[in-house]
Amino acid sequence: MRLLFKQRFFSWLDSYDIYDEAGNVVYTVQGQLSWGHCLKIFDAYGNELGRVQEKILTFLPKFEIYLGDRYVGCISKEFTLFTPAFDIDYNGWHVEGDFLEWDYRITSQTGQHIAVVTKEIFNWTDTYIIDVANPQDALGALMLVVAIDAEKCSRD
Numbered sequence: 001m002r003l004l005f006k007q008r009f010f011s012w013l014d015s016y017d018i019y020d021e022a023g024n025v026v027y028t029v030q031g032q033l034s035w036g037h038c039l040k041i042f043d044a045y046g047n048e049l050g051r052v053q054e055k056i057l058t059f060l061p062k063f064e065i066y067l068g069d070r071y072v073g074c075i076s077k078e079f080t081l082f083t084p085a086f087d088i089d090y091n092g093w094h095v096e097g098d099f100l101e102w103d104y105r106i107t108s109q110t111g112q113h114i115a116v117v118t119k120e121i122f123n124w125t126d127t128y129i130i131d132v133a134n135p136q137d138a139l140g141a142l143m144l145v146v147a148i149d150a151e152k153c154s155r156d
Contacts, residue, residue: 001135003027005128005145014039014150016126018142027139029146037063037150041143049139052147063147065090067139075147086148091140095148104148106141115141 003026004019014031025044032038036054043049048068055062055074062076073090086095092109102119113133120127128145132138 001132001138003130003132003138003142005126005130005142007126016146027142029142039146039150041139041146050143052143052150054150061151063150065143065147075144075151077151086151088144090144093140093144095144097148104145106144117141117145 002021005016006019007014007016014029014037016029017025018027018029020026027044027049028042028046030040030042032040036056038051038053040051041049050065050067050072053064053066055064060077060079062074064074065072073088075090075095076087078085078087085097088095093114094107094109095104096107097104102121104117106114106117108114114137115130115132118129118131120129126149128149130138130141130145132141
């Protein structure tokens, strides 16, 4: 399953539309006013599916992941010098990225491929392609991409 993650051009808060291969909106991500990033994920019908909430007052950025109101895990930036790394406490997944932080691989603890995330560099807004091996993992992979993008925005 391939998803196109595209930031809206005119938006006061972080807002993204996520499209399927046919160009249909599958998910919408809307930023909320709060201390730190709070990004809510909605399905195509406007039903809230979950949220990514930044923890404030931490040494390195940390984002909690919720499905509905249920806490399901977190992602934390690790201290590294060259290669970006994240500590993931979600589904036993692991994320690795390249030096420029544009491409990511999401794998399980057993090395099983979950998703590949690639940033398109010649666009006016942040645009990512998320190739998900199993469509059931699409929402989870999207939430990790949202958290990583929010961490990069906080740093920049």
